[in-house]
Structure formats: structure tokens, C-alpha cells
Amino acid sequence: MLCIERIYTLYKDRILAFFITKRIQRDKAEDLTQEVFLRYHKAKYDAEENVAKALLFRIAQNIFIDYLRSIKNNLPQNEVVQNTSDTFEDQELVDETVDIPRSLDAQRELASVIAILQLLPPKCRDVFIDFRFRNLSQAEIAKRRNISLSMVEKHVVTALNRLKARKT
Known part of the structure; x- marks a missing residue:
């Protein structure tokens, strides 16, 4: 089981790169990266390293979707991120239905799509x-x-x- 500081050290740059590859400006990507770790910490996950990584990227994907929705709805991003953070404080966050192998396959698929779009x-x-x-x-x-x-x-x-x- 990894402490949040260790998880942050291991994955901060990878999560930041995830957002930057989606063409999000660096300062906004840094904010979204912080939100990923905030949600992870608030959920009080106690996971092994490979599971923690999958959870972080699932959270990052969800935050990215929230970000896209905020653009679509012409809402300020900080309002959307704040609203989702508030919601998470009131809920039990351990999702028993997370399918880690499927999540990893989806991550690989998404990375492939991003690579093609970048070309x-x-x-x-x-x-x-x-x-x-x-x-x-x-x-x-x-x-x-x-x-x-x-x-x-x-x-x-x-x-x-x-x-x-x-x-x-």
C-alpha cells in the first residue's frame, strides 16, 4: 500500500502528460492534475502500485470528461471542478465495480487514438x-x-x- 505522497511523486508527471496530450494548456493541466490527486486522496484508496495507477488514470479520464462538458456548456472550469469535488466529499468513493483490466485496455486504446490525432x-x-x-x-x-x-x-x-x- 502506497502513501499519497509516494503516489504523487510516482505519477504526477504522467498524469500531467495525460492532460497535456489532450491539448490542455499547461496551467489548466496542472490544476486538473491536482484535482486527480485530491479525488484519490479523498476516496481513501488503499491500493497496490499497479492498481493505484489504474485508479489515477480512471479519475483523470473522468476529470477530462468533466472538463470537456464544461467547455461544451460554456461554464468556467473551476466551477465544474469545484462542484465535482464537493460531490465526492459526501459520497462513499470506493467503486466495487471498477474493472481494472478493462480500464487498462481503454487507456491503451485512448493512447492509440491520441497518438493518431497528434499525427x-x-x-x-x-x-x-x-x-x-x-x-x-x-x-x-x-x-x-x-x-x-x-x-x-x-x-x-x-x-x-x-x-x-x-x-x-
Whole structure:
């Protein structure tokens, strides 16, 4: 069983890198990283190192989803993070249903997707992120980025084809 200080030392940089690879600005990524360890600590997990790592990355993924939702809903991120922290204080946080092997497989899959997205041309990647993760319509993206609707469609198709090619 690892103490929180040891877990923080071991995984802080990895969790920070997780957020940075998702194109989150460094200062925001540092805040989200702190939130990961805060949630882990508040949950009072007592786990071996490999389980702790999986739990941390599951928490990081959940925080990233909260972050995306806050962008989608145009809410300040600190409000969303604060609200989720408050909620966790009042709940029993040990999730008996966590499937660690499945979680690790999902992590690998996500890392693969991120790697492919990073290889896309920047405009293509940005359009795809707007479309898939920020849930903007193609027309909204075209207007915001000052490009044609046809170009937006081409960028989305290019990204999807690259992702699809990875699976085969």
C-alpha cells in the first residue's frame, strides 16, 4: 500500500502528460492534475502500485470528461471542478465495480487514438476535435475557423479514415 505522497511523486508527471496530450494548456493541466490527486486522496484508496495507477488514470479520464462538458456548456472550469469535488466529499468513493483490466485496455486504446490525432495536420486535428469532442456542428466549425463547409467535411473524413485504418 502506497502513501499519497509516494503516489504523487510516482505519477504526477504522467498524469500531467495525460492532460497535456489532450491539448490542455499547461496551467489548466496542472490544476486538473491536482484535482486527480485530491479525488484519490479523498476516496481513501488503499491500493497496490499497479492498481493505484489504474485508479489515477480512471479519475483523470473522468476529470477530462468533466472538463470537456464544461467547455461544451460554456461554464468556467473551476466551477465544474469545484462542484465535482464537493460531490465526492459526501459520497462513499470506493467503486466495487471498477474493472481494472478493462480500464487498462481503454487507456491503451485512448493512447492509440491520441497518438493518431497528434499525427494529423493541425487544422485537420483541430476541426476533428471541435466536431467530436466539443460537439460543434460542421457549419459552426466552418464559420468559426473561416473555412468552407466542404473543407470541414474533408478534415473530419480524413481524421475518421486515419482512426479507422488503425483498427484494421
